[in-house]
Amino acid sequence: MTLAPNSPDATAQLRFPTGFHWGAATAAYQIEGAVREDGRTPSIWDTFSHTPGKVHAGDTGDVATDHYHRYPEDIALMAELGLTAYRFSISWSRVQPTGRGPAVERGLDFYRRLTDQLLEAGIQPFATLYHWDLPQELEDRGGWPERDTAERFGEYAALAAEALGDRVAVWTTLNEPWCSAFLGYGSGVHAPGRTNPRDALRAAHHLNLGHGRAVAALRAALPDSAQLAISLNLHQVRALSAEPADREAARRVDAVGNRIFTGPLLHGGYPDDLRRDTAHLVDWAELVRPGDEQAIGAPIDVLGINYYTPTLVSAPQHEAGLSPTEAARHDAHGASEHSPWPGSESVLFHLPPGGTTEMGWAIDPSGLYDLLTEAGRANPGLALMVTENGAAFPDVLTAEGAVHDPERIAYLHSHLAAVHRAVADGADVRGYFLWSLLDNFEWAHGYAKRFGAVYVDYATQRRIPKSSAHWYARTARHNAIDAVHDQG
Ligand code: IFM
Numbered sequence: 001m002t003l004a005p006n007s008p009d010a011t012a013q014l015r016f017p018t019g020f021h022w023g024a025a026t027a028a029y030q031i032e033g034a035v036r037e038d039g040r041t042p043s044i045w046d047t048f049s050h051t052p053g054k055v056h057a058g059d060t061g062d063v064a065t066d067h068y069h070r071y072p073e074d075i076a077l078m079a080e081l082g083l084t085a086y087r088f089s090i091s092w093s094r095v096q097p098t099g100r101g102p103a104v105e106r107g108l109d110f111y112r113r114l115t116d117q118l119l120e121a122g123i124q125p126f127a128t129l130y131h132w133d134l135p136q137e138l139e140d141r142g143g144w145p146e147r148d149t150a151e152r153f154g155e156y157a158a159l160a161a162e163a164l165g166d167r168v169a170v171w172t173t174l175n176e177p178w179c180s181a182f183l184g185y186g187s188g189v190h191a192p193g194r195t196n197p198r199d200a201l202r203a204a205h206h207l208n209l210g211h212g213r214a215v216a217a218l219r220a221a222l223p224d225s226a227q228l229a230i231s232l233n234l235h236q237v238r239a240l241s242a243e244p245a246d247r248e249a250a251r252r253v254d255a256v257g258n259r260i261f262t263g264p265l266l267h268g269g270y271p272d273d274l275r276r277d278t279a280h281l282v283d284w285a286e287l288v289r290p291g292d293e294q295a296i297g298a299p300i301d302v303l304g305i306n307y308y309t310p311t312l313v314s315a316p317q318h319e320a321g322l323s324p325t326e327a328a329r330h331d332a333h334g335a336s337e338h339s340p341w342p343g344s345e346s347v348l349f350h351l352p353p354g355g356t357t358e359m360g361w362a363i364d365p366s367g368l369y370d371l372l373t374e375a376g377r378a379n380p381g382l383a384l385m386v387t388e389n390g391a392a393f394p395d396v397l398t399a400e401g402a403v404h405d406p407e408r409i410a411y412l413h414s415h416l417a418a419v420h421r422a423v424a425d426g427a428d429v430r431g432y433f434l435w436s437l438l439d440n441f442e443w444a445h446g447y448a449k450r451f452g453a454v455y456v457d458y459a460t461q462r463r464i465p466k467s468s469a470h471w472y473a474r475t476a477r478h479n480a481i482d483a484v485h486d487q488g
Contacts, residue, residue: 011482012482012483012484013478013480013481013482013483014416014417014420014480014481014482014483015479015480016419016420016423016479016480017423017430018479019430020429020430020431020432020479021084021085021124021385021430021431021432021433022082022083022084022085022431022432022472022475022476022479023083023084023085023086023087023126023431023432023433023434024078024081024083024086024087024433024434024435024436024437024453024472025086025087025088025387025388025433025434025435025436025437026067026086026087026088026089026436026437026438026440027088027089027128027131027132027133027175027440028088028089028090028091028094028131028133029043029045029046029061029064029091029131029132029133029441030061030064030065030131030436030440030441030442030443031064031065031067031437031438031440031441032061032064032065032067032068032091033061033062033063033064033065033066033067033068033069034066034068034069035061035062037068038094038104038106038107038109038110039094039097039104039106039107040091040093040094040097040107041093041097041098041135041136041137042093042135042136043091043092043093043133043134043135043136043191044132044133044134044135044136044139044143044184044191044192045061045132045133045191045443046060046061046136047136047139047191047192048190048191048192048193049061049191049441049446051193054191054193054444055443055444055445055446056444056445056446056447056448057446057447057448058446059441059446059447059448060441060446061441064440064441065438065439065440065456065458065461066461067438068110070461071110071113071114071117072117073463074437074438074463075114075117075118075121075123076121077437077454077463077465078118078121078123078437079121079122079123080465080473081453081465081469081472081473081476082473082476082477083123083476084122084123084124084476085123085124085125085126085169085431085433086118086123086124086125086126086437087126087127087128087172087387087433088114088125088126088127088128089127089128089129089130089131089133089175090111090127090128090129090160091107091133092129092130092133092134092135092156093133093135093136094107094110095107095108095111095156095159095160095163096135096155096156096159097135097137098135098137098138099134099135099137099138099149099152099156100152100155102159103159103163108159108160108163108164111127111160111163111164112163112164112167115127115164115167115168116167119167124169124170125167125168125169126168126169126170126171126172126387126433127160127164127168127170127171127172128171128172128173128174128175128231129153129156129157129160129171129172129173129174129214130153130173130174130175130180130210131175131176132175132176132179132180132184132190132191132443134149134191134192138152139192143185143192143194143203144180144181144184144185144202144203144206144207144210145185145198145199145202145203145206146202146206147206147209149206149210150206150207150209150210150212150213151213153210153213153214154210154213154214154216154217155217156214157173157213157214157217157218158217158218158220158221161217161218161221161222161226162221165218165221165222165225165226169227170227170228170229170301170302171218171226171227171228171229172228172229172230172231172304172387173210173211173214173215173218173228173229173230174207174210174211174214174230174231175231175306175387176231176232176233176306177204177207177208177211177230177232177261178204178232178233178235178257178260178261179233180203180207181200181201181203181204181207182200182204182256182340182341182342183340184200184203185199185200185202185203186199186200186338186339186340186341186342187336187338187339187340188336188338189336189340189444190443190444195336195337195338197278197281197282197339197342197343198281198282200340200342201260201278201281201282201287201342202282202287204260204261205287205288205292208261208264208265208292208296209292209295209296211230211265211296212292212295212296212297212298213295215228215298215300216295216298219298226301227301227302228300228301228302229300229301229302229303229304229385229387230261230265230300230303230304231304231305231306231387231388232258232261232262232303232304232305232306233306233307233308233388234257234258234262234305234306234307234371234375235253235254235257235258235310235311236307236310236311236367236368236370236371237250237253237254237257237258237310237311237313238250238310238311238312238313238352239312239313239314240312240313240314240318240350241314243315245314245315245317246313246314246315246318248315249313249314249315249344249346249347249348250313251273252273252277252341252343252344252347253311253313253341253344253347255271255273255274255277255343255344256274256277256278256341256342256343256344257311257341259271259274260274262378264292264293264296264297265296265297265300266297266303266378266379266382267297267378268293268297269293269297270284270288270293274343277343277344278342278343281342281343300382301382301383302382302383302384302385302430303375303379303382303383303384303385304384304385304386304387304388305368305371305372305375305384305385305386305387306386306387306388306389306435307367307368307371307386307388307389307415308357308359308361308388308389308390308391309352309357309361309362309363309364309367310352310362310364310366310367311349312349312350312351312352312362313347313348313349313350314347314348314350315346315347315348316346316347316348318348318350352364357391357392357393357407357411358391358392358393358394358449358450359391359392359449361391363391363411363414365414365415365417365418366418368386368389368415368418368419368422369418369419369421369422372384372386372418372419372422372427372429373422373425373426373427375427376422376426376427376428376429382428383428383430384427384428384429384430385429385430385431385432385433386415386419386429386431386432386433387433388433388435389412389415389432389433389434389435390408390411390412390434390435390436390451390453391407391408391411391412391451392442392449392450392451393405393407393408393450394450395439395450395455395466397455397457397464401464402464402467403455403464403466403467404466404467405466405467405468406467408453408466408468409467409468409471409485410485412434412468412471412472412475413471413481413482413485414485416432416475416481417481417483417485419432420481434453434472435451436451436452436453437452437453437454438452438453438454438456438463439451439452439454439455439456440452440456452466453465453466453468453469453472454466454469
């Protein structure tokens with residue numbers, strides 16, 4: 001490759017701050033399998049995936065990547081990759097099968113063994129309490145639209161903290177509550193598959209409240225040591241033009257996509273414009289009780305940001321866009337006749353220009369730079385981490401038993417360069433977690449989409465590090481990437 005004049009030196013390195021966490025992330029239902037072992041009961045994802053027509057090819061997480069049994073091998077892989085941190089989630093229904101009452105020790109023992117072995121391998125355990133797998137029994141009692149679920153979540157957080165508090169470096173309460181609320185109860189493409197905008201908004205509030213209850217429980221159990229976080233899939237919302245109507249569309253999507261969480265979590269309460277946009281759907285005065293916003297706003301230590309692609313929107317008059325239900329129909333999360341954007345039903349969604357991943361998501365690292373620098377400016381003093389970033393591509397296992405994935409390496413390189421630029425411009429980013437360690441159960445897509453740095457041959461459960469895994473291992477070891485990515 002020839003360097004243009006003034007372009008960065010091909011041999012130069014972009015170095016990350018000392019102590020930067022190089023991690024990979026996974027989630028319990030996507031990798032563990034062993035769904036009926038050691039007292040675990042069904043979660044909403046067991047029910048949903050076993051419902052005909054909900055998941056591609058009828059795939060389920062029954063076996064997944066069998067991580068429940070193969071975790072020692074997976075930790076050895078993490079060590080080979082030079083990871084300094086591993087972000088996993090705890091299955092609520094393994095720990096507290098009915099969503100209430102005492103913990104099941106056999107369920108907790110799995111996470112004790114996992115975290116002990118991670119620590120022995122020099123890898124810091126980052127535990128997420130909720131990555132979408134609500135115990136089915138709690139859904140049967142009303143699920144996240146019911147306030148009691150938030151109280152139950154606080155109780156579960158206390159049990160987890162008591163059992164694992166001496167081993168976990170950072171606790172994340174919720175992963176991507178937007179997906180839980182709006183894909184789970186709005187468009188219905190995720191479990192539990194309900195399609196009611198009022199339920200979706202109520203779920204969002206009770207997820208926020210559950211976070212607040214969990215923060216209180218973790219601080220009470222671990223007063224001196226708890227490092228607490230939440231991971232949000234913040235939408236980098238962009239208006240198609242600077243026209244006021246397009247900017248108004250972006251404001252609406254930003255309100256129900258981002259500020260419905262960041263408002264009460266970080267800025268004192270729900271924004272007035274969100275309440276106005278959705279007043280016809282939910283009674284906010286009845287939903288949000290005195291003291292709720294204070295509980296949700298209890299200080300945290302880290303804001304986790306999950307980023308894949310920006311969100312480009314316009315007012316309805318643009319012909320080329322897709323309405324929220326059309327967008328949902330085309331959305332890579334799965335097909336639905338129902339909008340996951342309450343209060344923004346008239347907004348049109350557009351595919352941003354440029355290449356896409358196999359999910360149909362536009363590749364645009366500037367969205368990550370913008371999110372990190374904006375989050376840094378809006379929340380001075382709060383550490384940031386990229387708790388998920390990565391891409392699905394159609395990987396092929398060659399006859400020689402290798403997987404070459406140059407597109408994934410290019411994706412990771414460009415997004416890490418964006419993180420580096422954000423750090424240079426003042427964002428306090430402390431770590432990066434690749435999504436995902438392993439190919440796994442990609443929700444409504446089943447096993448059809450592969451996000452892993454490590455390929456999984458599902459027939460044999462053999463793990464094969466892709467070329468991106470080797471590239472990421474070098475990156476983690478050097479704490480740096482090349483300034484220029486040589487695609488060759
Ligand atoms: O696989 C998911 C993960 O569970 C949550 N964030 C997005 C990933 C890719 O879709």
